[in-house]
Structure formats: C-alpha cells, structure tokens
Amino acid sequence: MTGLSSDSTETIANERSSETESRPGDSDQNRIAVATGELKKAGWYWGNLTANEAKEILQDTTEGTFLVRDSSQQDYLFTISAKTSVGPTNLRIEYRDGKFRLDSCLLIKPRLKQFDTVVPLVEHYVYLSRISKSSESASPPNGTVQLLLTKPVYASTPALQHLCRISINKTTKRIQELPLPNRIKNYLTEYSYHV
Template sequence: MTCQSSESTETIEGDRRVDNNTGAVESDESRIAAAMKELRNTGWYWGSLTANEAKEILQDTSEGTFLLRDSSQRDYLFTISAMTSAGPTNLRIEFKHGKFKLDSVVLVKPKLKQFKSVVHLVEYYVQLSRSSDKAASASNSRVSPVPPNGTVQLLLTKPVYTSTPSLQHLCRITINQRTRQVQDLPLPNRLKDYLSDYAYNV
C-alpha cells in the first residue's frame, strides 16, 4: 500500500487541469482552422476588411445583401456586415466552447442556435431569411415589417463575392440546394469529393 500526500495529489490534479486546458485549446484551434478553410471556399469571406470598407461595398446594394469579414474587436473572430432597410449594419459572431453563434443581448443569447461551423451558421440564417422573404412576397408585402421596439429586421439573402465565383463552385452550390445525398448521385468519385468538400448551399 502506498500513501500520497495532499501536496502530491494537488500536483496531479493540477497537471490534469493543464492537460484538459491544453486539449481544449488544441480543439478550439483545430475548429477555427477548419472554419477558416471552409470560409476561403465561400467566395464571400473578405478577410481583414474594415467596417467603413464594408459599408462602402454594401452602400448601393439591396436589403439582405451581406458579406463576412474579420472582426475589428479582439474578443470576436468574425463579423457579418449586411444591408438592412435602414442601411448597412454589423453583427459579430461569437466563438465559445468550440461553437459559433451570433452576438446579441444577454436575454436573447441563450435562445440563439450554436454551430460548429461559421458557414453553417450563415447558411442557417440565409435559409431563414429566404423563407421569410418568400412568405412576404406571397402575401404581396413590399415593405419589411418593422418590430414594435424600433429595431431593424436583419435579413441575409444574397452574399457579396470578393470576385466572380467559378462555374464549378456555382454548380456545386446549386447541387447542394437540391440534395444532401451527394454520395448517391451517379457521378465519378472525384466529383463527389469536390461536392463534399463544400457541402453548403450559399
């Protein structure tokens, strides 16, 4: 039988905490690295763009037009810049506990969905916005409804590309809009791999 002093026990527990923290950091780093890889494939990630530069790009666009850029604030990685009925606005994306979600007021934060991928987050809100847009068109509504508290409705419907996307990428997005079962399509494996490399429809 062996005995262990409280000091040595604390040392072991401390080492475990260090190992756990190291693992968490590595996990976060790999998640962010994967997010960056996906973002570079989108065509609408603008990198280190300033808020004023984003405003200039969006100035003459229609409501719902958006782009994604690096956040200018240290506590956040990315920011969505979008055109609203009141003009361009910015919405930060928070990264916490390995998940991405939109930044918002404290009372709303717990209700916001979290995503493992930034592109998945954007895709979700684009689909939500397009559904809302279709519903408004079906009811012949020409003006975006204004919430009673005077805030502006944020829609994400059309990305601004840094340059003209390749025909291959546009075809990939179109296919992804039609099906999620890429592996079941009668296509060469190389083409299936290309489709699977970016499994989003925005």
C-alpha cells in the first residue's frame, strides 16, 4: 500500500472533503476536537494506549488488523498500530496546517494525501489495502514490509446500531432517500464512513 493519490480513491476523498470541510475560522483546537470525536464514534480508537500495550493486543491477530491510539511522541497526536507480516508496527499521524497525514520520509511526504480528520485518512488506507489485497500483487520491493489496514480492533464491543450504520453506509450514499424516520437518517449520517 502506498500513500500516493490515485484516481480510484479520488471519489472517496471528494465525498469526504465536502462532509468534513473545515471552515476558514476553525482553530487547530476545534479541528483536533472534531477529529477526536469522530475517532471515538469509530470504536477502534483506544486513546491513551502505549506502544507495548498495542503490540500485545495485535500480537496474535491477522495481518492488516489495526487500531488508532494517542501517540507517545510529543510532536504527534495519533498513531496507527497495525499487524504486518513481520509483527506489529506503529505509524504516526502528523497534524500540520489543519490537515492530517501519515508521517513518512521527506521524499514521500509531499505526495501523501492529507485529510481534515483522522477517520477519512484511515478509511483511505483501508480502501487502498482492499485494492492491494484483491489484486494480490507481488511482494514489496527491496525487502520492505507492506502495510495493510483491513480489520479494526474495537476498544469495546461495538453497538449493533453502529455496525448496522457502517453496513448501510457501505451499501448506499442516498441515506435521505431511505424510507426511515428522520431520527434514524440523522444517526446514519453522523458517521458516514465505511470502517
């Protein structure tokens, strides 16, 4: 999986940008609060979990299993902990100029997609992982380890309502056209992500 922008992911990115578009007057504090609120709704945000605790949780899982936690590095807010073919690893999420993106080497960093909040960032890489996994491409070059994000580890058992909301949002983008009470439509659109 790479962080490079591709035509196949532009649709999701365009849809998400209109949903989470930051207003010009938003402060960093407000943007971070919105991002944290979305993460809490997702259910796979573990908060103040250490790298060792994350490693222990992911140790016996399948490749691609992941969670998001608070970063132990002072310069970063969040970290994705994921199981790779060689064991658990951690990827820091950078917040700069009102946008979130994965931390990477300086050569690749300018080409990485940026997001208004963390959940669409994770959703983007889950989508790329599914494409990568379904194409069964060859091993990454130069002995590098491929990072896949395929299955979140929930901090607690998610509510059936939340799981249904994810399934419905995967099936249709026309929530307002569904024959449902407005209260349920509002619930479905509160968290419109597919992961």
